[in-house]
Amino acid sequence: MKTLLVVYHTHGVKTAQMAEAVARGARAALAEAGGEAEVRVIVKRCADAGPEDVLGADALILGTPENFGYMSGMMKDFLERVFYPCEGKVAGRPWALFVAAGQDGSGAVASVERIVTGLRLAKKAEPIVALRELTPETISRCEALGAAFAAGLALGVL
Ligand SMILES: Cc1cc2nc3c(=O)[nH]c(=O)nc-3n(C[C@H](O)[C@H](O)[C@H](O)COP(=O)(O)O)c2cc1C
Numbered sequence: 001m002k003t004l005l006v007v008y009h010t011h012g013v014k015t016a017q018m019a020e021a022v023a024r025g026a027r028a029a030l031a032e033a034g035g036e037a038e039v040r041v042i043v044k045r046c047a048d049a050g051p052e053d054v055l056g057a058d059a060l061i062l063g064t065p066e067n068f069g070y071m072s073g074m075m076k077d078f079l080e081r082v083f084y085p086c087e088g089k090v091a092g093r094p095w096a097l098f099v100a101a102g103q104d105g106s107g108a109v110a111s112v113e114r115i116v117t118g119l120r121l122a123k124k125a126e127p128i129v130a131l132r133e134l135t136p137e138t139i140s141r142c143e144a145l146g147a148a149f150a151a152g153l154a155l156g157v158l
Pocket of ligand 1: 013066067132
C-alpha cells in the first residue's frame with residue numbers, strides 16, 4: 001500500500017481548509033476508482049509529523065500560511081526536524097505545496113521550495129496560493145491536487 005502524506009500548519013483556518021480539501025479530493029478519487037486499498041491518505045499537522053512520516057510517504061503535500069514573508073515557524077520546525085534524517089533517502093518522490101497568504105505568498109513558496117530542493121523531491125505541481133479569501137475555485141484546485149496525487153500513486157504513474 002502506498003501513502004500520500006499531507007503535512008500542514010495553521011493558527012487560523014484557511015490552511016486547514018486547504019488541507020481538508022486536498023485530502024477530500026484524494027479520498028474521493030480513490031473511492032471513485034476503487035483505489036482505497038492501494039493508497040492511504042494521511043493528514044498531519046507539522047507538530048505531529050516527523051522524519052518517520054516522511055520516510056514512509058510515497059508522496060508529500062505541504063501546506064503553510066505565509067508569516068512575515070516566510071513559511072510558518074511550525075513548518076520550518078518540521079522541515080528542520082526531518083531534513084537530515086530524510087536527506088538522501090527520499091530523492092525523486094513527488095511533492096506539492098499550498099499556501100494561504102494575505103496579499104503575497106511568494107516568500108512562503110520560495111522558502112519551502114528552497115529547503116525541499118535540498119531533499120531532491122520532485123515537484124509535480126505549481127504551488128496553490130490562496131490570497132485573501134479562500135474561494136471555491138481555490139478549494140476546487142486543492143481537491144484536484146489531492147485527486148491527481150492519489151490517482152497518480154494508485155496507477156503507479158507518480
Ligand atoms: C503573524 C502573521 C504574519 C503574516 N505575514 C504575512 C506575510 O508576510 N505575507 C502575507 O501575504 N500574509 C501574511 N499574513 C497573513 C496570513 O498569511 C493570511 O491571513 C493567511 O490566510 C493565514 O492563513 P490561516 O488562516 O491558515 O492562518 C500574516 C499573518 C500573520 C498572523
